[in-house]
Amino acid sequence: MLPNFSYIRPESLKEVHRQLASDGTRVHAGGTDLLGCLHDGVFGAEKVVSLQGLKELSGIRQNGSALRIGALTTITEVERDSRVKELYPVLSQAASEVASPQLRHQGTIGGNLCQKPRCWYYRGEFHCLRKGGEKCFAIGGENQFHCILGGSRCFIVHPSDTAPALMALDAEVRIVGSKGSRMVPVAEFHVPPAEDPQRETVLEQGEIVTEILIPSPPKGMRSRYRKVRARQAWDFALAGSALTLQMEGNTVKDCRVVLSGAAPVSWRSREAEEALRGRALTEETIRKAAAAAMENARPLRENGYKISLFKGMLEEELGKLAGRG
Ligand SMILES: Cc1cc2nc3c(=O)[nH]c(=O)nc-3n(C[C@H](O)[C@H](O)[C@H](O)COP(=O)(O)OP(=O)(O)OC[C@H]3O[C@@H](n4cnc5c(N)ncnc54)[C@H](O)[C@@H]3O)c2cc1C
Ligand code: SF4
Missing domain, CATH: 3.30.465.10 (Uridine Diphospho-n-acetylenolpyruvylglucosamine Reductase; domain 3)
Structure with a gap:
């Protein structure tokens, strides 16, 4: 059930800031995540301030x-x-x-x-560390969808x-x-x-x-996003990659390799970028870059499968950017 809150729809930025000055206020844009959080008691609100008037x-x-x-x-x-x-x-x-x-x-x-994050303990009735509690329930619990990189206290x-x-x-x-x-x-x-x-x-x-x-894209930029998920209906990423390659002929002049479904924040893999930068986009370079992206992965008990998922996905996606497949 939704809690009781007042709802305000200001028509100016100044009024938005005036309304947001007090504690217990929440911003509303499209509401697709906010209303779910309020409904499920992830957090409360005394006042919801809509941005839709701006x-x-x-x-x-x-x-x-x-x-x-x-x-x-x-x-x-x-x-x-x-x-x-x-x-x-x-x-x-x-x-x-x-x-x-x-x-x-x-x-x-x-x-x-x-x-807000989608961890099922956080979205459920668990007073976990992220909600101000003492512990992370995912560490010893159901952690097949949690992170393999960048986890620390929360995963x-x-x-x-x-x-x-x-x-x-x-x-x-x-x-x-x-x-x-x-x-x-x-x-x-x-x-x-x-x-x-x-x-x-x-x-x-x-x-x-x-x-x-x-910013405007550099000359010769190729880019792709890929999301691997458990089902084809709506779902969050098990593994995903956002790739931008700035090419000079077949050589990678510069690049960004950013992973989704891997870490608590979108994860830039500097190791994979290092393995690509300045090299021809051959099958060997691609294989090494995909392996480098996972060299610091630290899976939990049930999510080790993500390592091979990421490697395979990155090989496929870099191959497509190289013009193969
Ligand atoms: C069933 C379901 C499936 C989903 N699947 C995906 C998915 O596959 N991938 C994905 O990326 N997302 C997914 N989402 C998450 C999300 O609802 C959407 O991505 C959507 O874009 C959120 O935008 P909104 O405008 O509805 O945000 P709201 O629900 O209005 O706000 C979300 C949060 O951001 C804050 N907020 C909103 N706008 C601002 C702003 N301008 N400044 C400061 N704070 C702000 C709000 O206070 C709130 O805490 C899913 C959501 C649902 C319910
Ligand atoms: S990973 Fe742990 S601390 Fe983080 S939101 Fe989930 S249960 Fe809470």
Whole structure:
């Protein structure tokens, strides 16, 4: 059952910040994750402040050489935008893999970055470490969908499909609060549990994401998103990859290898990037890069299968970017 809360829909950013100043307030964008969290008692709210009255936060615009995506732009709009499709296929493909058509029509890109984790203990009636409790129930429990990289005290995987794609594109988010605005790279927007297991993002009380800026792609960039999941209906990633390769002939000049379904935050594999950069995209380079991506994996009792899943998926995806298959 939903708890009782007051619902406010301001028409200006200033009023949003005034309303968000008090504790116990929650931001509402499309509501696809927020309402589930409130319904399931993941957290409570005395007041819910909708962003839907802020029309300026919707839509995709060219901003000099960068593309600006307003935080209220729906996932469907991101997926279908012709500029995103043409210049940033990795983002269009990632958006197309989010949830179901209905949820993509309702859910926003800002909400996608700010959504809460999907760990079943956290979403259930367990007062785990992330909720302020003493322990992580996943460590000795059912952990087949948890992380294999970057876990520390808490072992969630980050649920967003668009975050790894945005990270592979070196995108930044604009954060606005009552004291002003700041730009933060998507790569630094989510907080790893080693830093603070009770926090998902760098947002402070009262701050919101207003837009995402993606720089123009470098010449010769190829990109792809892949999501492996247990079923073809809506589901979160068991393993996923957002890849961008800047090619010079058949040589990888620069690259980003970002994994989803692997770690508590979208995980940039510097080991895989190192194995690719400056090398011809041969089968051997690809095999070594896929192996390097998993060299620091530390699986829990039930999720060791993810290592071979990631290796196989990365070999396939890099092969496709090399023009094979
Ligand atoms: C059945 C189901 C399946 C799903 N599958 C996937 C999936 O496969 N992949 C995936 O990536 N996601 C998935 N989602 C998660 C999510 O609902 C969507 O990704 C959606 O994009 C969230 O956007 P929203 O606008 O509905 O967010 P909301 O529900 O409105 O908000 C989500 C959270 O972000 C905060 N928030 C929202 N906007 C802002 C902002 N601009 N600034 C600061 N805080 C903000 C809210 O306070 C809330 O805590 C799924 C959700 C459901 C219910
Ligand atoms: S993995 Fe994180 S969210 Fe899940 S039970 Fe452990 S501490 Fe809680």
